[in-house]
Amino acid sequence: MKKLKRSARLVEMTQYLLFRPHTLIPLTTFAERYNSAKSSISEDLAIIKEVFEEEGLGQLHTLAGAAGGVKFIPKIPKALSLEIINKYCKQLEQPERILPGGYMYMSDILGQPQFLNEVGKMFASAFAGRDLDVVMTVETKGIPLAYATATYLNLPVVIVRRDNRVTEGSAVSINYVSGSNKRIQTMSLARRALKEESKVLIIDDFMRAGGTIRGMMDLLSEFRATVKGVGVLVESGEVDEHLVEEYTSLAKVSGVESRNRQLLVTPGNYFEQDEEKR
């Protein structure tokens, strides 16, 4: 194949790795791709590794041996994440976001792909070490968050529906009690959407008592799947008892006062947890 100079090779390999997170790439792939010696490729990777780590993009894991190669693990440092989340907390505190009933408008922020990418990187950092098969969410607002996370973890996404659509085929449905309005609701997942015994990461945009996430867990037990992690963008801090024990939140909203249009948004429990092991 084409023979590239180091400079061009570095550009090429950088984009190749960035678009293939959590994928083991044998050194021979690069060596053949660029018609270069493995030793040159190793030197290139050392340069890329250093920049990636310095820039907070993630780690390059090098595996030696016959089955060896290099794997890009996107990871955003907690300090940088906290900076981003703090900015976002300020935005969420704008009084005009408070809707009747104490709800908070955040569709505009969830509409920013750049912000979602950052959040996706944070969840991917938080759950990088878990052995996962799939990322799951429930429609609607969790969807872009789930995809952003799945992109960085290199996993497929499964979407739980609140209705039962004809375009999904046979499905499993369960009833659950939504924490926010205490109504009984239905959610369903197509039979063919999830393999039995899958290991699942649940992602959602907002969690009050956790009724919806509890519902997803019940639904997953119908597929004999295991929940390996739960990530929510914003949790409500005004809950006495959670229906979900273990979860990771990036932000926490409390003190919502519809009358004065006041609320307090602070970084979530992700930033209280132990510093990630490196």
Next chain:
Amino acid sequence: MKKLKRSARLVEMTQYLLFRPHTLIPLTTFAERYNSAKSSISEDLAIIKEVFEEEGLGQLHTLAGAAGGVKFIPKIPKALSLEIINKYCKQLEQPERILPGGYMYMSDILGQPQFLNEVGKMFASAFAGRDLDVVMTVETKGIPLAYATATYLNLPVVIVRRDNRVTEGSAVSINYVSGSNKRIQTMSLARRALKEESKVLIIDDFMRAGGTIRGMMDLLSEFRATVKGVGVLVESGEVDEHLVEEYTSLAKVSGVESRNRQLLVTPGNYFEQDEEKR
């Protein structure tokens, strides 16, 4: 700031550009960031430009002058797009996808972030030249496609809801007739979700006669917005009359026979249109 060698700078600049599509970056930004002369930065950009174009990642537009800089325009060549779409058409032709009523199961394919990224690049290539403010879709399956497209175009996403959620605030609702089941349905968009007179790109996963997209257009007229383009992943080839005149499709399904579980999926009208001007 840090002083980087050319090799490290190339890695850095590559990732910097890839994560900031359709954004004008002044050369001084790079010069200051790396503590380097503008002439060195220009040489770096020339190397990156060549690799990006050769790899089908996109173009680097360089603007001279005081307000100048560099802008990364993601573009995937049509030949490469066609290769990807052809593979996907084969997958869609699997007989087990045909559901009762002649519907087609494609949630598994829409659950693959890698595939969505490719589709996002294709739509971003198709609509790169239009003057756009926002990408719009209707829940549910169009959402990941809209975000993938918006990421490459550096635009926000607006999601039309099929119900009227309390967490969205005051909204504009319209009724429309869905082509697939001839039922009257409702869709709504929060007042604050879209600025008046926005220029909109509509993205959706599937189009039969175009009733849903027609509905989105009617909804947009309530916001005095202009539709600048319509992109659908799959269109049905078995429609006598379309409610939407101009649209770009990436694939076309025809000859669906529920009984024999047969269907034909071919590349869409995007591949019949004039070769993109470069």
